Amino acid sequence: GAVVSQHPSRVICKSGTSVKIECRSLDFQATTMFWYRQFPKKSLMLMATSNEGSKATYEQGVEKDKFLINHASLTLSTLTVTSAHPEDSSFYICSARDRHINYGYTFGSGTRLTVV
Amino acid sequence: AQSVAQPEDQVNVAEGNPLTVKCTYSVSGNPYLFWYVQYPNRGLQFLLKYITGDNLVKGSYGFEAEFNKSQTSFHLKKPSALVSDSALYFCAVRPFNQGGKLIFGQGTELSVKP
Numbered sequence: 001g002a003v004v005s006q007h008p009s010r011v012i013c014k015s016g017t018s019v020k021i022e023c024r025s026l027d028f029q030a031t032t033m034f035w036y037r038q039f040p041k042k043s044l045m046l047m048a049t050s051n052e053g054s055k056a057t058y059e060q061g062v063e064k065d066k067f068l069i070n071h072a073s074l075t076l077s078t079l080t081v082t083s084a085h086p087e088d089s090s091f092y093i094c095s096a097r098d099r100h101i102n103y104g105y106t107f108g109s110g111t112r113l114t115v116v
Numbered sequence: 117a118q119s120v121a122q123p124e125d126q127v128n129v130a131e132g133n134p135l136t137v138k139c140t141y142s143v144s145g146n147p148y149l150f151w152y153v154q155y156p157n158r159g160l161q162f163l164l165k166y167i168t169g170d171n172l173v174k175g176s177y178g179f180e181a182e183f184n185k186s187q188t189s190f191h192l193k194k195p196s197a198l199v200s201d202s203a204l205y206f207c208a209v210r211p212f213n214q215g216g217k218l219i220f221g222q223g224t225e226l227s228v229k230p
Contacts, residue, residue: 006159032216043206043222044160049215057215093159097216103148103167105218107159 002028004096006108013084013115021079021111023094030096033077035069038091038110050077084115118143118211122221129197129228137192137224139181139207148210149190150218151181153203160206166190177201197228 003026013019023033032051036044048064050056050071058064066088068080077096081088094108119142129135141147148167152160164175171183181192190207207221 004159009157034217041204041223041225044220046217046219049217091157095160095218103165103210105150105162107152107161109159110157112157 002026002096002104002106004030004094004106004108006094006111008111009109010112011114013113015085015115016083018080018082019084019113021081021092021094021113023077023079023096023108025075025096025106028096029074030077031074032097033069033071034095034097034105035067035077035079036093036095038093040091044093047079081113084113086115089113089115118209118214118219120207120209120219120221122205122207122224124224125222126225126227129226131199131228131230132196135194135197135201135226135228137205137207137226139190139192139221140188141190141207141209142188143209143211145212147190149181149183150208150210151175151179151190151192152206152208154206154223155203163192163205197226199228199230202226202228 005024035047038044047062048056048058050069052071056069071077093110121140150165151163154160163179164173166173166183174180205224208218
């Protein structure tokens, strides 16, 4: 089946630094990527939708200048958390929509971000 | 507003007993419905989906779900629970004409005891 590889799985960074999270579709072309944030034992909150070659669409309340999303190719989307603060600590998950899989969505394995 | 509700934060089942995880939805148009499972510190794994056709959908790991339009429900079921089924389960709906994004329920933690 379709695979989305997400890296890193865990990252610890200092306040004020930036962190980049990558999601790669390994065996299909991801025309659309979704980025979610999840708090402990809570539901997934959609942060933004990115389409290859165009600007991401951010959900209401998500700071686009803080959470930079780039979807430069059909197999790679990145989320950069800029000037990270402890409140940005969370579990971030990407999901790819593959038009060749009937209404299919494939999720990355997630990234645990801890800002100290 | 389009939404998904999972009324139970936690479901406890004895191994070997049937399990049900409830989900109700509110969407305009025909719903596309999904169930996903999440193990600790992992991404979501697809279990099954309803797009159209037979109301009873069979999925991975012996799970199934029944689409009930009149009750706007899509409950997840399994005839005989395993301890390894213990995880966090999410119901999701794909609203019509919103770019393909999914709206998730709040999740139900399933605990299966030996």
